[in-house]
Amino acid sequence: MRSPEPDDRLDEALIQTVASDPQNRAGQAAASELLGRYQQRVYLWCYRYVRERERALDLAQEVLASAWRALPKFRHGSKFSWWMFVTTRNRCINAVPAPSLLRDDQAGLDRLPAASPDPAVEYEQERDEEAVRRLMIEHLDEDERLALWMGCFERMPVEGITQALKLANASGARALLQRARRKLRAALEARAREAT
Amino acid sequence: MTTRPVECVAEDSLGEILSLPDSDARRAHLESCPRCRALVVGYRQFLEPSREAAHGYGTQEETHLTAFRERLSGAVPAEPARVDERSGDPRVPGGPWWSRAFAPPLRVAWALVAVAVVFGGLWLGPRSRLRGTEPVLRGGTTVALAIGEAIALPDGGIRLSWQPHPEAEHYEVRFYSTALAEIGRRNAGREPRVTIGPADMPEVYRAGNVVVYRIAALTGADELEVSAPGSLQRP
DSSP: OOOOOOOHHHHHHHHHHHHHOTTSHHHHHHHHHHHHTTHHHHHHHHHHHHOSHHHHHHHHHHHHHHHHHHGGGOOTTSOHHHHHHHHHHHHHHHHSOOOOSSSOTTTOOOSOOOSSOOHHHHHHHHOOHHHHHHHHHHHSOHHHHHHHHHHHTSOOOHHHHHHHTTOSSHHHHHHHHHHHHHHHHHHHHHHHHHHO | OOOOOOOOOOHHHHHHHTTSOTTSHHHHHHHHOHHHHHHHHHHHHHHSOOHHHHTTOOHHHHHHHHHHHHHHHTOSOSOOOOOBTTTTBOSSSSSOHHHHHTOHHHHHHHHHHHHHOOOTTOOOSOGGGGBTBOOBOOOOOOOSOOBOOOEEOTTSOEEEEBOOOTTOSEEEEEEEOTTOBEEEEEEEESSSEEEEOGGGSOHHHHTTOOEEEEEEEEETTEEEEEOOOEEEOOO
């Protein structure tokens, strides 16, 4: 079962119909048609996050309802497919807890607590997105950056990262995440030493 | 490795940057910045889910979300979903679809539904019984009939192609306005392709406006499948 092929022109035509009169039958039908073109994609993205059918259906419904309400205000000129992705992605991110940036939560305690203040802990607490982004660019390679960002800020589960990076299996994504976390932690500790 | 950090872009703007040529400097940022690259990779995955991922979406999920969408639009009263007679897949428990469809209390409801909206989730028997009512285009994401490339010809006509349906005896091209009201049909013959001359294209297309179309696979007068919609605009 496949979604219809992306068609920006059709999306735009339907959006204009919605915008012309969102309350009349044609506007409602256009809105329904437009969301119908994306409902499979929305569901699959939600499933990627929650990994359970019933929760994915609930989340997909929330996304569709949210998109339905916001459609009449959609800003023309930008791609509807992008807007639909961002709407879905934002709802999914809010639906799952934020994983640790520097610890693999699934690996358990892998080091003893440091005797002196741990710069990684402070960093973790602040979670300054811009600071993290700059640190990643400085110290990680492209795939490491992507995997860690997707895991920690996009809150994508390991299986989702595996699919996104087209890795052969989940252990590939996990190894990438561990390496990235190790390098980031080392960079933070080096920075803390320089500061003292 | 050291790289001077660059300024990031807002989410709203990212979508527009994707439309820029590869040589644009802003496109280069998308590759180096983890935040932007994650969004772009995510977007591409969202648009084109992998074959493995797509297996997680089947008839039940489609029916569920389509029914939810219909409730959002308020277009259809709470009706039981139809039974697909051909597949023998009972989508509602208890009783064949035709007994439900033609029970007297439902006839008025069906008439209202036929006028207001004819949606893919509600099968009302052979489509020929609905000829003459005002069909309204609605969402369809589950059909196997996939449209191919639509080519606008220099003389103002179009060439369409689609995946063949194994049981189709002939095909029909259906045109709709952007308000999703049907504005015309053209017989497309037995082959999964057709060239339509300018004189046979809808007036709105000849005027340079966007036209929506779908392909219907037919056997006799009965409709087997209808494709998802595509759009056409004269260059």
